[in-house]
Amino acid sequence: MGVLHATGEALTLALSGDAALLAIIGVSLRTTLVSLVMAFPLAVAAGYWLATTRSPARAVCIWLVQTALSLPTVLIGLLLYLLLSRAGPLGNLQWLFTQPGIVAGQMLIGLPLMSALTLHSVQAVDRRIAETAIILGAGRARTAVTVLFEARFGIVAALVHGFGRVVSEVGCALMVGGNIAGETRTITTAIALETSKGEFAQGIALGLVLITIALVVNAALLLLQGQARHVPAGAA
């Protein structure tokens, strides 16, 4: 099959509203969004803590977070598989080959990246911002909100990068999800499966969907950054 022919078929498939295709897209978006909703606040809190704490554990924590960035997702999938398998310590949850299992894996993948990016964004904020907030009477929580507000561009970028990393990963979703049609088959695991079967059209169609999602998310980021240039009246 020629690439052009396969791409033509893929476009037809992508635009046809194919039920199987929509189900795959639905699983991908649902698991990605749930994992981000759960992981993002944790990542922002962790990144802020890492950037501001004077705890002796800070250096070790940063080392672990940065090491986690370079772990292949298939290794995270393997570790999670061992934890969630029937004989594993979290086997009682019965999350193996389920969407909650994929969500857990995606959280583990997204957390270090978003934490590290938040850490660097907060570190880039002028130290006098936090000092000024404290001097003007802010407590710890208010000071944190003020600093995070000043770091908002970097934090939104962390979210977008987290989305990109999570939605495009294949190794963990394959191992923990099992690629079950209609249940745990995501865009990336479906691409891997269809390509291995020689079904290039569906693989390309799903690839186009993934690219479209990436384009939309990044366009949203650019819009957000553009809006943020209009100085807010008083959000700090």
Next chain:
Amino acid sequence: MTALLELAGVRKCYGERTLLDLDSVRIDTAGAYALTGINGSGKSTLMRILCGLEPASVASSHWKGAPIRWSPYSGLLRQSVVYVHQHPVLFSVQVAANVGYGLRVRGVAQPQLQARVHEALQWAGIGHLPGAAVRNLSGGEVQRVALARAKVLEPDLLLLDEPTSNLDGAAREQVLALIASLVGSGRSVVMACHDRDLINLPGVQRWKLRDGKLETKP
């Protein structure tokens, strides 16, 4: 004159090096002080200790005559002392929101907050700038916003770190006039400075840091 803040045995060390070793620091209610000394003598460090940003060893401390436990970031310091950095930094919100920040933190109701912010902006001569973006402000305007942001809280003690050092011409004159109006306004003011015009303001006592010790002159 009654004492607002009295500290005894103030010591600040960096490793083996002792930067400050002060027998006592006394700031009178409504008193005004110009803290001088060569660069690196510890002026900014002392200012930061006084507002609680810099930890230091303090043997005893009294606030309005009552003994207090000296600790950085204490609630008392946050509510009563305001420090303005040598190069003030503004939050990336509009000017009025910057000036109103401390009032919002204190839970001041919106109508009262707006009135006080308006008054502070007028006092600082920036009444025409409430909706301005801070990135568009000149150095003098930034300093005036920072002074308005401090004054609006009506602190018992105002600490100004080299308030005119990065200004010249009309901007410096405007800031000098604002500081002159703060001195003698009923609140205590300490200024770290080299500026003769600040040091010679009426009613200002001179402090000099030399070799880690504080010399006071009437």
